[in-house]
Amino acid sequence: MRKILIIGMGAGNPDYMTVQAIDALNKVDVFFIPDKGTEKAALRKLRTDICARFIKTKAHRFVEMPVPKRAEDFFDYKSNVADWHAEIETNYARLLREALGENECAGFLVWGDPAIYDSTLRIIEKIRTRDEIEFDYQVIPGISAVQALAARHRVPLNRIGESIHITTGRKLAGGYPADADSVVVMLDGEQAFQKLAGEFEIYWGAYVGTDEEVLVSGQLPDVANEIAAIRAERRKRNGWIMDSYLIRRPEK
CATH class of the missing domain: 3.30.950.10 (Tetrapyrrole methylase, C-terminal domain)
Structure with missing residues (x-):
């Protein structure tokens, strides 16, 4: 069965990585890295730098995830976010099918803590409840x-x-x-x-x-x-x- 680890990577300092998060890094086969364009290259680099620093025993690869832009003109904020999340959900589901092997482990490195002002958990749970892709997932808290x-x-x-x-x-x-x-x-x-x-x-x-x-x-x-x-x-x-x-x- 596919496995997913949603790992809180802290608020920007690699020293904020917990021991539990470092252990989780070393179990991951594929890291899905958000691609938000050149202006967010520093955020991508932080993720790859964290992996380079803390992964010692596990061969791994990176797969970039295109992140759609949220509409700037809208009448209803929640509907706008829901539409945006639906696009992200489609991208995530496709990558889980195409880039993650049946018995492999995927890693999502989430800024801060996955449970505080981040939608990765909601999106992954929606994919799981559709029963189109069989997987289990675990959440690793981080310093927010x-x-x-x-x-x-x-x-x-x-x-x-x-x-x-x-x-x-x-x-x-x-x-x-x-x-x-x-x-x-x-x-x-x-x-x-x-x-x-x-x-x-x-x-x-x-x-x-x-x-x-x-x-x-x-x-x-x-x-x-x-x-x-x-x-x-x-x-x-x-x-x-x-x-x-x-x-x-x-x-x-």
Whole structure:
């Protein structure tokens, strides 16, 4: 039977690879590597560098997976994502049939942790439930950007007796969650933090754990423009950016 290992590779630093993840790497015959174009070449290189560093005993090969672009013009966000995932699902299913032998093991190296803001698990499970390809899969957790961000800023995510709310910039643009204390924001391409009214403190980081890492923290009115400028410059320089932030009202 075909096997699939969905491996969390951490937030960008190869040192974030867990022992369990390294053991999993050494069981893989075929690594499926997302192909998102030249601007994301650095993300592909990180995956291949991790394999070169940690795989010691297992012969393996790489197969590139074309990743379709999500439509930029749409009326319904969830429908747009569903259509995009359906295209990815078709590509994954084809590769599992054509590039993975009956008794081989495939590896998907997922940025951060596969269970946090990633759709690989959903897509693989949909393929499995169609019963067109027989396989089993296992999930290997990784160090997420959420964990790495807090560690690099040396702050706990929660405050005593309070909750942690993880959301997106798209949701934050609708207003700060009324019942939330600490809010972790991911995928904020529009920098929704700039539109918040009131007093907030922010802990922001991009490329956390890598040589490109940049961290900014402070009172939101004092650092919002600095974060926006750094974000724009780094995205232009590298062609991509992965950033996240913790934001909350000052403790009374």
